Structures are given as structure tokens and as C-alpha cells.
Amino acid sequence: DAKTTQPNSMESNEEEPVHLPCNHSTISGTDYIHWYRQLPSQGPEYVIHGLTSNVNNRMASLAIAEDRKSSTLILHRATLRDAAVYYCILDNNAGNMLTFGGGTRLMVKP
Amino acid sequence: GAVVSQHPSWVICKSGTSVKIECRSLDFQATTMFWYRQFPKQSLMLMATSNEGSKATYEQGVEKDKFLINHASLTLSTLTVTSAHPEDSSFYICSARDFKSPQETQYFGPGTRLLVL
Numbered sequence: 001d002a003k004t005t006q007p008n009s010m011e012s013n014e015e016e017p018v019h020l021p022c023n024h025s026t027i028s029g030t031d032y033i034h035w036y037r038q039l040p041s042q043g044p045e046y047v048i049h050g051l052t053s054n055v056n057n058r059m060a061s062l063a064i065a066e067d068r069k070s071s072t073l074i075l076h077r078a079t080l081r082d083a084a085v086y087y088c089i090l091d092n093n094a095g096n097m098l099t100f101g102g103g104t105r106l107m108v109k110p
Numbered sequence: 111g112a113v114v115s116q117h118p119s120w121v122i123c124k125s126g127t128s129v130k131i132e133c134r135s136l137d138f139q140a141t142t143m144f145w146y147r148q149f150p151k152q153s154l155m156l157m158a159t160s161n162e163g164s165k166a167t168y169e170q171g172v173e174k175d176k177f178l179i180n181h182a183s184l185t186l187s188t189l190t191v192t193s194a195h196p197e198d199s200s201f202y203i204c205s206a207r208d209f210k211s212p213q214e215t216q217y218f219g220p221g222t223r224l225l226v227l
Contacts, residue, residue, distance in 0.1 A: 044203070
């Protein structure tokens with residue numbers, strides 16, 4: 001499986017935008033870029049996913065580099081409830097399991 | 111969005127007893143469900159892939175006789191931790207994909223916290 005690399009932790013101030021980076025230099029042409037987040041003591045929650053083009057939804061935006069070797073999850077206005085571990089995962093959408101890396105622990109300061 | 115439930119949400123048991131955890135897809139059918147385990151401060155580790163109507167596929171290092179998986183219907187998979195020991199204490203999470211659209215996202219249950227005394 002192609003691997004992803006994320007910073008261990010990041011801090012943000014409440015109400016400010018957050019940019020969470022992810023490197024995936026060995027991504028294959030069929031891999032989708034998925035982002036999940038896990039709040040304390042809960043199962044992971046889907047955030048967003050994309051293939052080549054940037055994506056927006058009500059939770060976040062996903063910016064994908066032109067060469068697809070990196071991507072950035074953007075939370076436009078961080079709230080205290082966004083404090084979680086964010087996982088960037090590559091998925092070939094063949095119905096297989098997801099492989100979780102270490103993720104980025106986002107801390108949001110009031 | 112699609113919902114996956116787990117029961118129980120937490121369980122405390124004595125060493126040597128068996129514990130069964132249920133994973134249900136509430137509004138979609140899942141031919142495949144996945145079981146993960148997560149220790150404190152660590153990421154999720156896949157334990158096994160549960161296939162409806164057939165044997166589960168276990169990851170390397172996971173004892174199939176200790177972690178029994180049954181996927182009897184398109185909406186239910188169970189994980190039984192047999193003869194549980196304190197080192198089995200962990201957060202167990204299941205996930206599922208809608209078999210009608212496997213290309214879509216994977217849905218996770220809320221997790222079951224197991225504490226073995």
C-alpha cells in the first residue's frame with residue numbers, strides 16, 4: 001500500500017483556518033485521497049475525499065497538488081469540536097480495508 | 111449518511127471469559143466488514159476482514175482462534191474475544207462499505223472499549 005506522511009501534531013486558534021498537510025509521494029493513479037478524523041473515544045469519521053481535483057464539502061476543503069504527491073485538508077474556521085486526530089489515507093476504492101498511519105493530532109486553542 | 115453501530119459500547123470482564131462484540135450496518139448492506147483494534151495513543155490496526163458467508167481473513171499476527179469472527183448476514187458481523195486476558199484490553203472498531211457502492215467511503219462504528227481485569 002502506498003503510504004502517507006503527516007505531521008504528528010498541529011495547533012490552531014479557534015475561528016482561524018487550519019491547513020493539514022499530507023505527503024503521498026508513492027501514490028498510484030487509481031488511489032483516491034481520503035481524510036478521516038477521530039474524536040476522542042470515538043470511531044473515525046469521514047471528512048472528505050478526492051482523486052485529482054480540489055473538493056469542497058460542508059466540513060472541509062481538500063486541495064490536491066497537481067502531481068498528486070501531496071494534499072492539504074483545509075478547515076476554514078476551526079472550532080473546539082474540530083480537535084481530533086486527522087488521518088490522510090490512500091484508497092484504491094477496490095473495496096479493500098483502509099490502512100491508517102499515525103495521523104495529525106490537531107489541538108484548537110480558544 | 112450511512113450508520114454503523116456497535117454493541118456493547120464498553121465492557122469489563124474477568125480474565126478467561128469470552129466477550130462478543132456486534133457490528134451492524136443500519137441502513138445499508140455490507141458484504142465486507144473490517145475489524146480494527148486501537149491501543150491508547152496509537153493508530154488503528156486492522157485485525158481482520160469479515161466476509162459475509164465465508165471465512166474471515168486475518169492479518170499477520172492476529173490469532174484466528176482467539177478472535178472469532180462471524181459474518182452471518184449482510185448487516186451483522188460479530189467479533190468474539192475468547193479467553194480474554196488483560197493484554198486484550200483495547201478499543202475495538204468495526205467498519206463497513208456499502209456493497210452497492212464499494213467505491214464510496216468506509217463507515218466506522220463508534221467503537222467498543224474492552225477492559226479485561
